[in-house]
Amino acid sequence: xxxAYLYPWDVVGDPTAPGRIADLGVDAVALAASYHSTRAxxxxxxxxxxxxxxxxxxxxxxxxxxxxxxxxxxxxxxTPDAYLTARDALxxxxxxxxxxxxxxxxxxLGTKHPxxxxxxxxxxxxxxxLCPAHPEVVDYCERLVREVLTVGEPDGLIxxxxxxxxxxxxxxxxxxxxADWNGPLGDLLSLCFCTACAPQYPETTQEHxxxxxxxxxxxVTTEEGLSDHAQAVxxxxxxxxxxxxxxxxxxxxxxxxxxxxxxxxxxxxxxxxAFAALPHGEPGADVLVGNCxxxxxxxxxxxxxxxxxxxxPAxxxxxxRAPADSSSTTRQRIGAYVxxxxxxxxxxTVLADQMATYAKAGATEFHLYHAGLASPARLAAIRxxxxx
Numbered sequence: 001x002x003x004a005y006l007y008p009w010d011v012v013g014d015p016t017a018p019g020r021i022a023d024l025g026v027d028a029v030a031l032a033a034s035y036h037s038t039r040a041x042x043x044x045x046x047x048x049x050x051x052x053x054x055x056x057x058x059x060x061x062x063x064x065x066x067x068x069x070x071x072x073x074x075x076x077x078x079t080p081d082a083y084l085t086a087r088d089a090l091x092x093x094x095x096x097x098x099x100x101x102x103x104x105x106x107x108x109l110g111t112k113h114p115x116x117x118x119x120x121x122x123x124x125x126x127x128x129x130l131c132p133a134h135p136e137v138v139d140y141c142e143r144l145v146r147e148v149l150t151v152g153e154p155d156g157l158i159x160x161x162x163x164x165x166x167x168x169x170x171x172x173x174x175x176x177x178x179a180d181w182n183g184p185l186g187d188l189l190s191l192c193f194c195t196a197c198a199p200q201y202p203e204t205t206q207e208h209x210x211x212x213x214x215x216x217x218x219x220v221t222t223e224e225g226l227s228d229h230a231q232a233v234x235x236x237x238x239x240x241x242x243x244x245x246x247x248x249x250x251x252x253x254x255x256x257x258x259x260x261x262x263x264x265x266x267x268x269x270x271x272x273x274a275f276a277a278l279p280h281g282e283p284g285a286d287v288l289v290g291n292c293x294x295x296x297x298x299x300x301x302x303x304x305x306x307x308x309x310x311x312x313p314a315x316x317x318x319x320x321r322a323p324a325d326s327s328s329t330t331r332q333r334i335g336a337y338v339x340x341x342x343x344x345x346x347x348x349t350v351l352a353d354q355m356a357t358y359a360k361a362g363a364t365e366f367h368l369y370h371a372g373l374a375s376p377a378r379l380a381a382i383r384x385x386x387x388x
Contacts, residue, residue, distance in 0.1 A: 083099075346378045
């Protein structure tokens with residue numbers, strides 16, 4: 001299956017959008033049902049060229065009775081039912097529509113409720129990062145999935161940010177690169193020390209992290225940086241992702257057993273962000289998607305690791321499911337999250353070569369980012385690469 005990613009506003013108000021996307025040769029669209037703030041180009045829309053998405057929003061009608069202490073915001077830059085309008089238009093063009101659901105990445109709720117957002121070892125607040133150590137956050141994510149499935153009725157569910165977020169965040173005018181914090185220090189700055197997380201770590205962890213961050217040179221690995229604290233801290237972090245992920249999968253299976261579930265996943269046990277840590281696999285999901293925005297060889301290694309984690313068959317795995325009494329199982333599918341935007345060139349040959357590399361690494365699905373943001377030349381490159 002080939003899947004193009006889209007925002008609802010790419011379709012709402014543009015009657016040419018469904019046909020343009022269908023002409024790419026994709027089978028489905030990953031349509032944002034819940035998404036964070038952004039500033040987006042809209043190169044095809046008849047009414048605008050740039051859209052400021054001021055805050056995180058939910059693109060389905062907000063039913064007050066469906067929410068608890070955390071209630072998402074509606075958009076003001078498009079219609080409150082934008083997901084439904086776009087879904088119907090895309091399905092009329094013969095495309096399946098998967099609900100692209102961003103979970104713990106929500107600056108609107110993190111700013112409004114700072115007590116449930118991530119704080120690093122220095123006490124700095126990350127308002128974009130809801131911390132799943134708080135029951136209110138897990139409850140919000142569950143309600144979000146329930147509403148997406150109940151009201152949105154998608155052909156598939158894509159879960160992004162299904163675990164702790166962290167230090168890395170493209171926000172406002174990002175001015176953090178000059179500090180020269182390497183990957184392991186980024187991991188240390190991603191650790192949450194909020195009132196729910198800090199008591200779960202060994203007693204001296206917070207002061208140890210602060211000292212390492214302020215001491216040069218940078219540690220070679222995250223484990224080296226954490227020293228004797230590493231195993232205990234990793235167990236806490238992974239348990240947060242695991243508990244949230246499995247709770248949401250259970251809810252989704254109860255509500256809509258036939259709806260395939262896709263996870264944006266990273267086999268790195270220290271991962272924090274859109275692709276949640278998944279070092280031991282998740283047999284309850286149908287598809288594991290790995291990020292392929294970096295060096296193609298490293299991206300391929302990541303996909304191979306995910307493919308090796310997927311050898312345990314899940315209970316419900318195929319898009320076209322077998323009868324309930326069937327004893328047959330299907331291996332999990334691996335998806336490559338392929339960047340078709342800068343710094344990648346608008347070149348079909350380069351894109352096709354990268355996709356071939358990812359296919360050899362185990363990918364059977366291509367998740368193409370992003371069909372609404374891409375120029376005509378980039379859409380042409382996507383179309384030609386898929387045809388190859």
